[in-house]
């Protein structure tokens with residue numbers, strides 16, 4: 002069944018019309034080497050590649066692109082733009098404080114990154130070393146990533162909202178000898194201590210971490226692209242182990258801005274980013290240099306119809322893949338002006354996003370449905386009070402966008418003239434996979450629509466057969482590799498194979514369900530595995546349960562999601578206690594504090610339900626389906642429970658359900 006389509010007037014600067022897309026798409030599928038061989042030319046290579054794809058979804062599951070080419074990602078994001086763009090803004094940084102911003106030119110970026118890179122080298126950081134970046138949304142986060150890329154170190158950015166324990170587990174997993182952090186993160190007018198978390202993480206990682214670089218953020222940014230002064234007395238803040246600790250400004254002070262970029266093979270690692278899976282601890286998703294950067298740059302230009310001189314704002318945090326690909330690597334590889342915002346959407350008022358759009362004249366705005374839904378509940382007066390006429394394209398990412406939110410975004414932010422690019426992709430895919438190319442085809446609210454070039458989606462039934470009939474839901478998988486695809490799970494290639502290629506041999510399985518209409522438009526229906534998407538943050542139920550179960554009073558937990566008006570999904574936790582322990586509000590608070598410490602505030606449960614037992618099959622398996630139905634308050638959907646080992650508990654759970 003086809004829905005009513007929405008047409009946007011305008012033309013794309015690269016893709017002339019739908020027919021042009023179809024021709025290019027067909028070429029990209031039929032002759033991928035020729036297609037991506039040409040697209041790869043958009044980067045500057047130190048030595049050219051002679052092969053393009055060498056990727057296998059079977060046997061060794063090795064994925065290689067441009068494998069004999071050499072390049073440097075930082076050089077591609079900065080140096081090559083200098084002849085034309087030295088004085089153009091590369092990064093527009095907007096502080097949490099509305100009066101504080103910086104415009105950092107490509108030349109200033111070159112200088113800052115070069116100094117940082119030389120500083121890292123002076124500490125002994127070498128090609129291939131892992132560097133953890135645990136920073137707020139300050140310009141130095143971009144400098145740190147690019148400085149690592151410049152010298153061939155592999156960065157792993159850890160979201161500043163993760164706890165000390167989450168940080169420590171990532172340091173251990175990738176054996177990072179270097180950590181870059183800041184004293185504080187400033188959000189919503191509040192200062193949140195970050196360095197304290199690093200100090201705590203160091204208690205269990207001091208045999209791994211050799212050096213910690215701390216950026217002191219105390220009010221030393223000005224509006225002219227000069228960040229940092231030397232007025233701070235760093236000695237006050239530096240904990241006892243002075244041999245390990247160094248202040249960022251001390252490190253870079255005497256460094257030269259010129260740092261020779263390392264010659265990297267296309268398949269040398271660029272970064273590791275941890276993401277939750279349906280089992281075990283978070284996985285280190287590994288992206289390499291050449292294919293990732295080609296894909297980041299090309300998708301950024303095509304899907305946002307990015308044109309030189311435009312200001313592009315991706316509101317994601319740098320700790321997520323969206324922050325990597327569409328705040329840093331994609332835009333900078335394209336010589337764009339990319340906006341980094343330190344704060345939150347609602348400070349000082351719920352008009353903040355729109356005020357920033359007006360102040361800086363943002364042209365392309367990319368955010369998550371959660372943000373739209375929460376601003377929608379505040380009322381459109383915050384948006385209509387601002388001049389949003391600079392906006393040309395809007396984007397959405399991270400979770401399915403419901404029709405109501407789409408319509409609100411369309412009407413109140415896009416003034417019914419801006420295409421909304423609903424981009425489906427994942428940490429693993431490196432860049433956009435399914436999304437409407439603006440102006441090239443008509444849109445349907447809530448549908449990510451058609452695949453990007455080179456992307457061959459299929460919907461599979463339970464038997465692994467491809468579903469071709471329209472309007473049937475199936476598991477979303479991909480038949481061929483694309484340049485931005487993750488290459489492995491860091492340190493555990495078998496886990497890569499087991500996670501993505503075992504369910505449907507020969508395909509990359511995304512973990513999402515989808516449905517395709519008669520026009521081929523795809524609508525993502527959400528995860529079909531045990532991964533939750535809370536406010537666009539991905540969390541594995543197993544990881545959460547493991548963390549709860551470590552609490553000395555907790556015997557067992559089962560975590561499920563339920564529909565939540567603003568967050569998309571809310572977190573519903575069922576917990577059983579050890580004998581002798583009694584449920585209480587106090588204990589609830591204790592468990593909330595516990596999970597915030599184990600994982601971070603993003604894992605705070607919305608509902609915590611103490612129960613004497615969990616429903617189980619006769620073989621002892623927890624019946625999650627029933628727990629989900631109860632959490633969703635779909636009591637009629639529970640069905641027959643007579644085959645359970647303990648059917649009576651279902652009635653109790655329904656009665657005690659947390660509304």
Ligand code: PRX
Pocket residue numbers: 276322323397398399400401402423424425426427428429449511512513525527528534537538539
């Ligand atoms: O379930 C899909 C959902 O987010 C998951 C990927 O999460 P993560 O790796 O954290 O990356 C988020 C940013 C790319 C997917 O498996 N998802 C992402 N974008 C969309 C989406 N669901 C529906 N529509 C989208 N546009």
